[in-house]
Amino acid sequence: MGNWLLPESLADVLPAEARRIEELRRELLDLYRTYGFELVAPPLVEYIDSLLSGTGSDLDLRTCKLIDQLSGRTLGVRADMTPQVTRIDAHLLNRAGVTRLCYCGNVLHTRPADLLSSRELLQIGAEIYGHAGFEADLEVIQLVLETVAIAGVRNPRLDLCHPGVLRAILKSDPAAAELSQDAIRLMRDKDVPGLGELAARAPGIRAETLKALQLLPSLYGGPEVLHEARRELPSLPGVAEALDALQAVVDAMPNVSFSVDLADVGGYAYHSGVKFALYAEGWHDALVSGGRYDDVSRAFGRARPATGFSLDLRKLAAGLPPAERARAVRAPWGQAPALTEAVRRLRRSGEIVVQVLPGHEQDQDEFVCDRELALQDGVWTVKTL
Structure with missing residues (x-):
């Protein structure tokens, strides 16, 4: 093995690509500033209990860990900057009103997300804290669309979801709530037969609940899925509120291409409201992801409404046409x-x-x-x- 070989799923960034990435970074941070976002720069490494507060098990599995030689405590190399920015808002800035923060920095994953992904990402994003209303969600989505437009991404599509639909269904049935982790795993795999077999493991589960769980994977498509969901899903307040929130986003942006996936459980333990992912031709998976996560800051002693988004600048640049050489x-x-x-x-x-x-x-x-x-x-x- 030569000394020049890098670990698997890590790569050098060569001059033309590095220039493209840096130009995008500057342009996007300047864009976020025009919206009133303030730039913050959290550390690459911090104590693991702070780094993973309120984020669920998914981020724990993606986080590289090491021992601090000064304190003997476990440190984590950040796999996502959003929890760090949330800590800054809740604990350091400690403002009463709305705070808009943006950031850009490297993050490291223990494993690549898929065969085509890198373990090192250059994450850029923006977050709004302190406003629980629809207006903050809308501003974030508008900023996402302007972000990809500046980069030259054509014909983006926003995929919407709301974890409140599944939460309301599971919460309404105590027998189903006890198997919530199994239901989430099966929902992630779109395993409809497996969802049907939950009845054998929880005899007390209601037929209406089982039918709703099996129906969710099929509730995927255009915005018309929201009307179908109102007809077919149980009449629960939590379901209605979640569908209303999704419909408000669709109605507010009539010129945007939307799809809806009510069985999307990615970040289920993390998100609390409207969740979205942006897809575009030229990228094999979601280019941008984001949504509402009101409960994360509670772990820092101060619950604050929050919504935002992030993307990997390296992935964004990799799908764009080659940059022209500079004169x-x-x-x-x-x-x-x-x-x-x-x-x-x-x-x-x-x-x-x-x-x-x-x-x-x-x-x-x-x-x-x-x-x-x-x-x-x-x-x-x-x-x-």
Whole structure:
């Protein structure tokens, strides 16, 4: 094994791709600032009990752990920045009103999400704290759509879900509630026969509950699924509230392509309201994910309504067309004052100037030198090549 080999599902980012990612990072953070979002930068590593507070078991399995040599306590390398930002809002900023926070940083997963994913992500996102109303959800979704539009993503589709539908069904039946973890696992696999077999393991489960659980995996499609769900699912207050919240999002954005999946249980223990994922041609799975998670900050001693989204900038950049090479000026190497000043003046004006070191030819994938700084009649002048 060569010393240059990297661990599985980790990779270097080479110049053209690195530039594309950095340009996206700057552009998106500037966009979020125009919406009033403040930038925060939590640490890469922190105590595991703080890092995983209120997030459920899924994040625990994705988090790399190590022992702190100073305290002897277990540390975690963050696998998701959202809980850290929630801690900052609830514990450090401690504001009474609405707070908008954005962030960008590396996260590490113990295992890749799938065969095509990396274990290291460059996560960027935005969160709104302090407002429980529909308006915050709508602002977050609008910002998601503007985010992918700036990146050049075409024809995005938003997939909606609400964990309140399944929660209400399970909560209404004590026998079903006792098997909630099994029901969630079967729902994740869309295992309708397996859901039907729950009756054998919980004889007291009501027929109406069993029928509703088996129906949820089929409630997938366009926004019309919400009308079908109202007809077919039990008339429970929690179900009605969840469907109303989803319908409000669809009605508020008539020009957006929506789909609905009422059996989506990803992040079930984490999300508390409208949940969404954005898909687009060119990416094999969800490009952006987000939603409401009002209960997470409770673990930090101060419950705050919260909604937001995040995405991996590396994944976003990987699905975009190759970036065009930047135009640059080629210049000879030298320390003559006139040459040095000419190069400095060009760079200050925003030009890329590549000085060719003695004995070498200009060899870069990142730039195309279509002009040259040349001495003409005693004056350094830019000439077209």
